[in-house]
Amino acid sequence: EMVLTKAYLRYVSAGTFGIVASAKCNVVYVRGAAARKSGRVGVAALENVHIWDTKTGEKVGVLLGEKHEVTCVAMSPDGRHMAVGYNDGSVKIWELETQTNSVTFSGHRKAVSALQYDENGTRLVSGSKDTDVIVWDIVNEAGLYRLKGHKGMITQCQFMRKCDCLVTSSKDTFVKFWHLDTQHCFLTLVEHRNEVCDFVLMLDESRLITGATDSELRIWNITMDDQFADSGEVRQSGLAALTDSDSQAESPENGPVRCQFLGSLRRQSRERVVSVRMDPSGQYIGCHGADTLFELYSLRSEAEIRRKLKKKARKARRKREVCGDGGDDVSVEVTREVSDEFHRIHSLTTHSKIRSFDFVERRGHLELVILLHDNSVELYRVTVTEKAVESDRKAWLVQAGHRTDVRTVCFSADDSCILSASNSSVKVWNRSSLQCVHTVDSGYAVSSMFVPGDRHALVGTKAGELQLFDVSSGTLLETISAHGGAVWSMCLTPDRRGFVTGSADHEVRFWEFELVQDDDYSLTSKRLSMAHIKTLEMTDDVLCVKYSPDNRLLAVALLDNTVKVFFTDTLKYFLSLYGHKLPVLTMDISSDSTLLVTGSSDKNIKLWGLEFGDCHKSLFAHNDSIMAVQFVPKTHLFFSASKDHTVKCWDGDKFELVQTFEGHHAEIWCMAVSHDGNTVVTGSHDRSMRLWERTQEPLFVEEEREMERELEYEHSLAQGPEPVIPGEVESEVAMAGKKSMETMKATERIMEAIELAKQETFKQKEHEDLCQATGRQIPSPVKHPLLLATGNVTPSRYVLEVVKKVKSSELDEALLVLPFSFVMDLLRLLNEWIMGGWEIELSCRCLFFLLRIHHNQIVSSRNLLSVMDSLRQNTRKRVKDIRDMTGFNMAGLRFLQRKMAEKNIKIFEDATDILEQIRKKHKPRNR
DSSP states (O other): OOOOOOEEEEEEEEEEESOSOOTTSOOEEEOGGGGTTSOEEEEEETTEEEEEETTTTEEEEEEOOOSSOEEEEEEOTTSSEEEEEETTSEEEEEETTTTEEEEEEEOOSSOEEEEEEOTTSSEEEEEETTSOEEEEETTTTEEEEEEOOOSSOEEEEEEOSSSSEEEEEETTSOEEEEETTTTEEEEEEOOOSSOEEEEEEETTTTEEEEEESSSEEEEEEEEEOTTTSTTSSOOOOOOOOOOOGGGBOBSOTTOSEEEEEEEEEEOSOOSOEEEEEEOTTSSEEEEEESSSEEEEEEEOOHHHHHHHHHHHHHHHHHHHHHHTOSOTTOOOOOOOOHHHHEEEEEEEEOSSOEEEEEEEEETTEEEEEEEETTSOEEEEEEEEOSSOEEEEEEEEEOTTSOSSOOOEEEEOTTSSEEEEEOSSEEEEEETTTOOEEEEEEOSOEEEEEEOTTSSEEEEEETTSEEEEEETTTTEEEEEEEOOSSOEEEEEEOTTSSEEEEEETTSEEEEEEEEEEOOTTTOSSSOEEEEEEEEEEEOSSOEEEEEEOTTSSEEEEEETTSOEEEEETTTOOEEEEEOOOSSOEEEEEEOTTSOEEEEEETTSEEEEEETTTOOEEEEEEOOSSOEEEEEEOTTSSEEEEEETTSEEEEEETTTTEEEEEEEOOSSOEEEEEEOTTSSEEEEEETTSOEEEEEEEEEEEEHHHHHHHHHHHHHHHHHHTSOOOOOTTOOOOSEEOSOOOOHHHHHHHHHHHHHHHHHHHHHHHHHHHHHHHHHHTSOOOOOOOOHHHHHTTSOOHHHHHHHHHHHSOHHHHHHHHHTOOHHHHHHHHHHHHHHHHHTOSHHHHHHHHHHHHHHSHHHHHHOGGGHHHHHHHHHHHHHHHHHHHHHHHHHHHHHHHHHHHHHHHTOOOHHHHHHHHHHHHHHHSOOOO
C-alpha cells in the first residue's frame, strides 16, 4: 500500500535590509584600484561586508557571507583584496574587483579579533578570541604556523617592516614580540596593569604606542640591533631614555629588540581606549574610547621639538629669576618628555558611541570615516593648517537602516510596501527593491499597521499614543493620546472600518476611521482621523488583541497568562484559555476562524479550537520567548519568531515542524506574513530585517529532519579532539590548521583514490603476468570509470589529480589523519610523481610534511628503505632543476626591466592611468 507524504513548498532567504554597518567589526577605507579614485569604505553588515561610496551614499558592492557574523576586516596593501574574519574563526580573502572569495583559511576555534597584512601583502596574521595567533601564506594559500603564548583574547597584531618580527597585544595585559624565523617570543612587555586594547608602531618603528582600559596612551621606545634590522641603522629620536628599573621589559639583556617605557599621554576622555590608528603618512594618530569623543594627535618634527624645549627653558629661567634662585647666568636643564613629541591637535564629538575608525590622506587633508554603534557611518574632512585644525562632516550613512532595534513590521494590503518602526523613527520600504522610500520621526513604536487603502499608516507607541502617518508624503498627520500605558497591540476590524487597541493600562479601546477638516492639511479636502467609540475594561495589562476573520470573536491576551475571548457584537465573555505558565505575548487566528495559536514567554506554542476553547496541542517550540506568531492566509500553516534568533514554520493540523530559518544574529522582536502568504519579513535586535520567500521547490518533512541530523553529525565530528602528532611536545608554536568537515572529506577522497590506484595497478600486473604465462597478447582489463572520466589517466596520475583538488589551506590537516598504511602507499606514489616531474612543488610539500609527521615509523620500516633512497636522489635532482629554471627566469625578467627603464617604456597599468589623465584634461567642459 502506497503512503502519500504531504509536500510543502520551501521558503528561502530573499534578502537582508535595514543594516548599514554592524558594530561588532571595524571599518576600513578601500584603497587602491578597487576604490576607483573615490572614497569607498568597507563595513561589516552581519554576515556580509558592504562597500559604500561615500560621495553618493550608495551601496556599490556586497561580499556575501554565509551564516557567521563578520568580526574583523583588513585591506591588502595593493587594495585589490580584503581579508574578512568571521565569528566561527574562519578567514576569507575576497577579490574586490569581482567580489568573489578566492581563499578560505580555517584555523581558529573562536571569533577572529585581529587581522593585518605584511608590507608586501604576501602574509596575513590573524588573532582570535581563542588566544592564538596564526600566520598565513597568501601566495601558497596555506597556514604557516600557530603562535601560542597569550592567555587572553588577541586585540591587535602587526608585522614589523625593518625585521622579520611580529608584535601582538592581548587582553592578558601583555604585548609580545615574536621572531618569525625561529617562531618564538623573545620579548614581553609586562608594565600594563590593564587589558591592552590596541597599539600602533610609529616613527619608522622606533615608537610603540599602546592603549589599555584606562585613559592614557603609553609611549615606548624601540631599539634594534643593527645586525637584526634589515635596513641597517635604525632611526632614533633624541628623546632621553628612562633609567628606572621598572621601565625595563621582560627580555634578555642582549635581545634583538629592546623596549623602554618613555611616558604616558593623558587623553581628554576618561573612558578606556577602544582603538588607536596611525594615518598612512605616519604624521597623525587617531584615538577614541567607549564614548562619543574622537581625539587626533600630531607628531612634532625635530625642529618643532627644539623650539618647544627652548621655550620651556626660557620659561623655567624666568621663573627662577622671579623666585631669586640665581643670577643672570642661570643655566636651566630641560628634559624632553613624551608631551613634547606628541600633542593633541583636535577632538570632535559624534552623536553616538564610536565603534571604530579609519583615515586616509587625500588632497592635502585627512578624510576620516567613523563607524558608530547606532547602525550608521559618519565621514569627516579634517583640514590641518598652521593656525588651526577644522573638521566638518561630509556625509552620514543613515538612510538605509534604523538607529535602534526594529520593534514592529507590517505589510501593505497589496504587499508592495513594508513598514518598520523603532524607538525613534518609522520607515517605509519598497518590497521589491528593499530600498527605503520614506523616513519619519516618531515615538517609541511597539505596534503598527497600514490603514485600508495603503495611503496611511498607524503606529502605537510605548507612551500610549497613536500616530497617524501619510505614506505617500512621509509626514506625521496626527498624534492622539489613546492610552495611559504602552499600546502593545492593534488589530484592524474585519469590516475594515475601524480597529482595536490593547494597552498596558488594562483597557481595550475600539476606534473608527473618520474624515475631518484640517486647515493645516488642506483647505479643500478632508483628511483621515480616528474616533474613540467604546472601551472594554480588563483586569490586567493587555499584551495582544486579535479579531477572528468572521468578525464573531475578539481574543485578548493578558499579563495573567490567560487569553479571554469575547463576542464582538455584545462584548460578552465567551471563553478563557489558560495553560501557559508565562504571559502570552502574541497570537493569531486562522482564516477560517477555527484555530487560535498563542506564543508565550514560556517558550511554548499552544493551538486552541475556538468552538469550545479546547487545547489541541502544546508544542515546545523555541529555546527562548516567542515574540510573534502568524498564520499563512487560507491555510493552517503558521510561522513563529523567537528571541532564540530563529523563525520556524509549523503545520497546525499535523502539529509538526516544517522548516527552521536561521539568519538573524540577535533576538527577533517582530514578524509579518504577507497577505498572499508568499513572503515573511522579520525585524531584530541586530538592526536588520530579513525577507523569506516561498518557492515552487517541494519540501518533505522527513528529508528535512534527515538533513538536520546529518549536519549535526558532521558538526560533532569536526568538533572532536585534534589528532595527536607523535613526538610533538606542547610548545608556543603549533600547526596553523584545524580539523574540519572539509579536511576529513579530503582525507577520505585521498584514501579512496589510493585504494583505487592499488586495485588498478594490481589488475594491470595480473594482466601482464597472464600475458607472459600464455605467451600471447590478451585484451586489457576494462579501466575503472573514474580513470576514464579523468581523461583516461594512469592510476598514479589519478591520485595526483585528487590531491591537487584538495585546497592548499586544508592539505596539511588532510594528510595528518591519513593512516600509516596509506602513507606508505602515498610515499611510493610520490616517488613516481617526482621521477616523472609531475607537480614538483606539491609533491615536495606532501613529502616533507609526511616525513616530519611519521619520521619515526618511516625510519624503522624496512619496506620503505628502497623507496626513501630513490626519493632522496630524485627529489634533490628535481628541486635543483626547478631552482636553476627559476633563477634563469628571474635573471631574464631583471634584464627586461633594465631594458625597459633604459628606453623609458611604461608598464601597461601605468600607461592606462596616464591615458585616463590625458583624457580628463582634454574633456570638454559642460557649459
